[in-house]
Amino acid sequence: MPRVRFAPSPTGFLHIGSARTFVFNWLYARRTGGTMILRIDDTDVDRNTAESEASIFEGLRWLELDWDEEYRQSERLELHRQTAEAIFRKGLAYRDFTPAGAADDEKPRGEGWLFNPGMRELTAEESDRRAAAGEPFVLRFKVPRETLREIRFRDAVYGEQSKSTADIEDFALLRSNGLPTYHMASCADDIDLRVSHIIRGQDHLTNTFKHILIFEAVGAAQPEFAHLPLLIAPDGSKLSKRRHGPVVSVTTYRDAGFLPHAFVNFICLLGWSPKDNREVMSRQDLIDAFSFEGINRANAVVNFREDDPFDPKAMWLNAQHIMALPAGELADRLFPFLCEAGYKVDREKLLAVVPLIRERIKTLRDAVAVADFFFLEQLAPYDPTELIPQKGDAAMALAALEHAREVLSQTAFTHEELEAALRAEAGRMGVKTGQMFQPIRVAVCGRKTAPPLFETLAMLGRETTLERIGQAIQKLSAHMSAHSAQKP
RNA sequence: GGCGCUAUCGUCUAAUGGUUAGGACGGAGCCCUCUCAAGGCUCAAAUACGGGUUCGACUCCCGUUAGCGCCGCCA
Secondary structure (H helix, E strand, O other), X not given: OOEEEEOOOOOOOOXXXXXXXXXXXXXXXXXXXXXXXXXXXXXXXXXXXXXXHHHHHHHHHXXXXXXXXXXXXXXXXXXXXXXXXXXXXXXXXXXXXXXXXXXXXXOOOOOOOOOOOOOOOOOHHHHHHHHHOOOOOEEEEOXXXXXXXXXXXXXXXXXXXXXXXXXXXXXXXXXXXXXXXXXXXXXXXXXXXXXXXXXXXXXXXXXXXXXXXXXXXXXXXXXXXXXXXXXXXXXXXEOOHHHHHHXXXXXXXXXXXXXXXXXXXHHHOOOXXXXXXXXXXXXXXXXXXXXXXXXXXXXXXXXXXXXXXXXXXXXXXXXXXXXXXXXXXXXXXXXXXXXXXXXXXXXXHHHHHHHHHOOOXXXXXXXXXXXXXXXXXXXXXOOHHHHOOOOOOHHHHHHHHHHHHHHHOOOXXXXXXXXXXXXXXXXXXXXXXXXXXXXXXXXXXOOOOOOOHHHHHHHHHHHHHHHHHHHHHXXXXXXHHHHHHHOO
């Protein structure tokens, strides 16, 4: 059974790219009946924060993603140290006593550094003596140089890869403070946890050659590798909080009212395709369709803008998932957003409102603006001229409202009855239905764009409807007299 | 600079030597219609460039260009 892992370092909030890496690992595990491991890679004590770790768990919980085993690298340092020690004893690593930062001075900006001169060649006696004397050192892997060879592996996404040892630097295994580096800790854990498939970002593609050297040195079997194309910003740069702000954090999507399943659907489609033109996919659909062959090799742009922080496709997918959700579940999802907005909502009423708004919201939060008039006692102030229909005037609006008030006071508040009565009244008045309906709509909703009128009236009930129409008549009358007083 | 990776509509992608280069988002338009949506239909929109190989190239090879990644005692 495959064993895969997601290994975030808690140095920032859960990033959209990290979330995608988790999802691809998870999909593979769930598809194959394998094991999903969450490993917190917290060996960089200076940069780790508790908030960051909390954000990772918070994000994963929101996404409704689970895992089967959980580890923390900081609790496994002894294993890392012992593994490094074993490599050292085999003569495949050496102590480098070059003081930290010393290389910075002579480093001619990004030249191909391979190792610090003099340190590889230190005799065992000399090395032991200096170490015993307490001189700090970093333990480096002794990459084969005398006899060059090609390190090879087959990536499940990028295909055959090879690199000459002549182009691989003597990377560090242990820092001078005794803590393992990422490479050491990661490989030691992957070996110990029997990780069978390493699925991670493409930024690790060239690191993989180093990791293979470690696997070989330890005598461990090589796992399968699958590197994922990176998520990038519209300008081609990598996503970063500093440059791109909160759009890279998954909690931003949660707070904006994305459905977790829609969000996962969206990030899966970035760099992966089921190849059959499907796009709106349930979690089970994704599990069933996932394969490494479907993963693309080019980086994918998250198409956000300054004025529109969410990728339009993410919005569309969210709307699709909202429309596909059973009414009861959608009501549950909407509930916290409406409560947070200060609306007085009860589940019964919300359940009735859901069918009226579900096609009109792209995010859960949209409901706050779209459904306000269902829950607010008092309508927000609106411009009385909104009551005036197309190709009509204030007098027409006033007449429509007064007639409507009359008719509605004696009509049953059902969709059919309301529609029949109001259409008939428009006919009697000799106005178009739209001219009749708009003033009523604005009177009860406070704006021109709203859900269909009759369902809305039925939902609101006679009392509220008549009250709001009465208020509209007052507003309009006041407006008319003010208007005519000003311009006699 | 060295090494590695990548390149199809604006964006996400399909087409594993033979298609009028397909789908989706977004855009434009039409239909439906009590407004707004939703839905349906139509249109515009791409193989980075240059060489090969081949009867035939988005697809294979070489080069150019561009982008990204790694080259830390970060991960």
